[in-house]
Amino acid sequence: MRWQGQQLGVDDTAALPGMERMDGLVRSVTTPEFAGMTFHEVLCKSALNRVPGASAMPFDWTVNPYRGCSHACSYCLSPDTLILKADGRQVPLSQIRVGDEIIGTEGGSRDRRYVRTTVRAKWSTRKRLHRVTLADGTEIECSADHRFLTEHGWKHVTDSPVAGRQRPHLTVSNRLQGFGTGAPPSVEAPDPDWRKGYLTGMVRGDATISHKTHDDENRVREIHRFRLALADREALDLAKELLEQIGIVTMVRPVSVPAHRRPMTALHTAKTDDVARLEDYVAIPRTRSREWMAGFLGGIFDAKGSDSGEILRISNANDELLSLAEEAFAAFRFDTVREPSRPGTVSDVRLRGGLASRQRFFDIAHPSITRTLDVCGTTVETSVDVRVVSIEDIGYDIDMIDITTDTEDFVANGVISHNCFARKTHEYLDLDYGADFDSQIVVKVNVADVLRTEVRRGSWAREPVMLGTNTDPYQRAEGRYRLMPDIVGALTDNGTPFSILTKGTLLRRDLPLLAEASKQVKVTLAMSIAVFDDVLQHSIEPGTPSAEARLETVRAATAAGFRVTVFLMPIMPHLTDSIAALDDALARIREAGAARVVYGALHLRPGAKQWFFDWLEREHPHLVSSYLGLYPGVSTTAPKAYRTWLGKRMRPLLRMHRLDGWDEDDHPRGRPQPGLAARTPPASSLGPVRVTGVPASGRPRVAPASEPTLF
Numbered sequence: 251m252r253w254q255g256q257q258l259g260v261d262d263t264a265a266l267p268g269m270e271r272m273d274g275l276v277r278s279v280t281t282p283e284f285a286g287m288t289f290h291e292v293l294c295k296s297a298l299n300r301v302p303g304a305s306a307m308p309f310d311w312t313v314n315p316y317r318g319c320s321h322a323c324s325y326c327l328s329p330d331t332l333i334l335k336a337d338g339r340q341v342p343l344s345q346i347r348v349g350d351e352i353i354g355t356e357g358g359s360r361d362r363r364y365v366r367t368t369v370r371a372k373w374s375t376r377k378r379l380h381r382v383t384l385a386d387g388t389e390i391e392c393s394a395d396h397r398f399l400t401e402h403g404w405k406h407v408t409d410s411p412v413a414g415r416q417r418p419h420l421t422v423s424n425r426l427q428g429f430g431t432g433a434p435p436s437v438e439a440p441d442p443d444w445r446k447g448y449l450t451g452m453v454r455g456d457a458t459i460s461h462k463t464h465d466d467e468n469r470v471r472e473i474h475r476f477r478l479a480l481a482d483r484e485a486l487d488l489a490k491e492l493l494e495q496i497g498i499v500t501m502v503r504p505v506s507v508p509a510h511r512r513p514m515t516a517l518h519t520a521k522t523d524d525v526a527r528l529e530d531y532v533a534i535p536r537t538r539s540r541e542w543m544a545g546f547l548g549g550i551f552d553a554k555g556s557d558s559g560e561i562l563r564i565s566n567a568n569d570e571l572l573s574l575a576e577e578a579f580a581a582f583r584f585d586t587v588r589e590p591s592r593p594g595t596v597s598d599v600r601l602r603g604g605l606a607s608r609q610r611f612f613d614i615a616h617p618s619i620t621r622t623l624d625v626c627g628t629t630v631e632t633s634v635d636v637r638v639v640s641i642e643d644i645g646y647d648i649d650m651i652d653i654t655t656d657t658e659d660f661v662a663n664g665v666i667s668h669n670c671f672a673r674k675t676h677e678y679l680d681l682d683y684g685a686d687f688d689s690q691i692v693v694k695v696n697v698a699d700v701l702r703t704e705v706r707r708g709s710w711a712r713e714p715v716m717l718g719t720n721t722d723p724y725q726r727a728e729g730r731y732r733l734m735p736d737i738v739g740a741l742t743d744n745g746t747p748f749s750i751l752t753k754g755t756l757l758r759r760d761l762p763l764l765a766e767a768s769k770q771v772k773v774t775l776a777m778s779i780a781v782f783d784d785v786l787q788h789s790i791e792p793g794t795p796s797a798e799a800r801l802e803t804v805r806a807a808t809a810a811g812f813r814v815t816v817f818l819m820p821i822m823p824h825l826t827d828s829i830a831a832l833d834d835a836l837a838r839i840r841e842a843g844a845a846r847v848v849y850g851a852l853h854l855r856p857g858a859k860q861w862f863f864d865w866l867e868r869e870h871p872h873l874v875s876s877y878l879g880l881y882p883g884v885s886t887t888a889p890k891a892y893r894t895w896l897g898k899r900m901r902p903l904l905r906m907h908r909l910d911g912w913d914e915d916d917h918p919r920g921r922p923q924p925g926l927a928a929r930t931p932p933a934s935s936l937g938p939v940r941v942t943g944v945p946a947s948g949r950p951r952v953a954p955a956s957e958p959t960l961f
Contacts, residue, residue, distance in 0.1 A: 290692045297737075328391035336366045354367035443542040780821075849911060
């Protein structure tokens with residue numbers, strides 16, 4: 251069978267030799283979301299798989315919706331790339347965390363709008379650096395695989411590096427969608443002149459300083475007062491902090507306002523010296539630096555500004571302050587207009603230029619009131635020149651980061667950027683260890699329907715089922731196919747208990763569903779976290795979410811009511827087995843709320859051992875002789891003496907961190923608890939983790955020791 255459907259992303263020509271032997275092949279699909287990857291969609295004949303040698307396992311049955319795993323990422327953006335958060339602030343990608351709310355988009359090409367979206371996963375690796383430069387001065391550092399929204403749809407940075415493959419890619423004069431960032435802002439909020447300018451704009455824009463005399467017939471007293479009343483506590487708190495930095499301590503009290511108005515709070519002081527010091531501090535300097543003018547704009551905007559998401563104004567009745575605002579805007583090359591006013595009313599200085607000018611204003615002026623920064627619901631319009639003027643291959647690799655969001659996009663350096671996805675597979679069929687493993691994924695698209703049929707049979711005894719023993723059910727491909735909710739539903743409706751082992755943070759998406767399922771059947775969750783050192787993790791597990799991202803998932807699952815097990819596997823001799831490394835790992839696992847740890851030493855699968863040693867010689871050559879002693883000849887398992895030594899090292903650490911533990915030889919450590927499934931031996935019987943293959947980069951893959959048959 252042959253499809254001719256490139257526009258639909260369907261292409262059976264992507265199938266490699268050997269694919270025709272795959273029973274039930276429906277079609278082979280390539281999609282822009284997974285650049286360079288092919289999904290082979292199959293109709294499976296069975297969903298439940300009996301585990302070979304089940305007497306040594308804590309479960310007899312598995313369900314594996316995928317064959318292969320998309321946990322090796324194409325990782326797209328430089329960590330310094332600015333990401334637009336839901337509060338309107340732009341922060342470096344390196345500071346984004348799983349669970350953060352940021353800005354994405356939804357809708358068609360004509361009615362696309364900015365919306366809130368949640369970060370579901372985050373990864374990093376080293377990729378070849380490319381730089382995309384736009385006409386407004388915006389620069390974006392990314393990989394060749396990254397995609398941006400243009401006037402002609404989504405496009406990759408470059409054509410596919412894979413011979414014989416083509417994909418839509420950027421060309422000079424393509425117009426990206428968004429508002430850009432222009433040249434990087436040259437003003438930082440902590441600058442002393444910025445702080446002085448901010449207080450000047452805030453105090454002169456909205457505060458009152460009064461000087462009075464009071465005669466009580468005994469004596470005449472001078473009374474000096476300062477008062478600043480605002481409805482937004484963010485600006486009030488910042489003003490209080492900046493005042494304290496110059497030695498002025500203020501009191502805080504609520505302000506009486508009509509019921510229909512927003513509650514207000516005031517800062518005040520009546521200390522003569524403080525009021526005099528403040529008046530001197532907020533005097534308008536004759537020579538005004540750029541930093542002072544940026545701070546002034548931020549302060550007067552927090553005091554008397556407004557923003558509808560598309561129109562930004564500064565209002566005041568004082569002509570001197572409005573003229574000063576116009577001067578400051580002009581210093582940063584903003585386009586403004588003074589709107590006429592009626593006699594006795596305030597006037598406005600309005601900023602022109604749409605979201606591009608608005609966002610640049612926030613980056614320069616740093617106002618503090620977050621509600622004014624919100625762009626949600628605003629139409630995506632390109633009002634600045636964000637044409638591509640150059641695409642450069644810089645010629646070397648850097649550490650890059652990618653994230654996954656609910657909307658499958660986000661705003662990076664002011665332009666709309668698509669999620670990128672990982673690609674890593676385990677050995678299956680006759681595919682090789684190189685590009686095939688990085689690009690060929692089998693998807694059992696009917697697995698939930700088949701599973702429902704199988705569990706309805708009278709012979710099905712509702713034995714515990716394990717998901718995640720062979721390939722990760724929450725790999726990033728699950729974000730596209732969404733097979734797990736129906737699988738969970740089929741098992742729950744039938745009353746079949748089940749367990750999930752994953753490295754994927756996409757598990758968080760289904761936590762509400764799993765919590766509901768746990769009310770009817772036993773549901774157990776486990777997270778695999780092998781390496782807690784970021785540098786080592788990037789080297790040996792380049793496609794997996796970071797340890798911290800997975801710990802955040804453990805926290806979320808614990809908060810949802812689950813007793814989560816963490817698989818601290820494999821523990822690698824001389825790399826992750828020091829007391830300091832193990833202590834740090836267990837402390838972080840405990841802090842995340844996990845109830846139990848399963849640990850085991852590194853196993854090297856036959857056929858992949860040489861790949862691992864090649865990686866070891868390149869990355870840690872001083873350890874090669876030691877590993878040859880631990881894994882001599884055809885040996886695949888760490889010697890018993892090492893495993894015994896590891897157990898003696900782990901036991902006191904487990905007790906200290908109050909964690910239940912199981913070692914690779916199925917010996918319980920600490921307080922016994924129920925295993926991952928309903929019967930013993932415990933979950934550690936899944937076995938240690940083994941290296942199963944190494945991509946062209948030379949970095950080894952890690953997979954569970956057991957590999958039940960899938961078809």
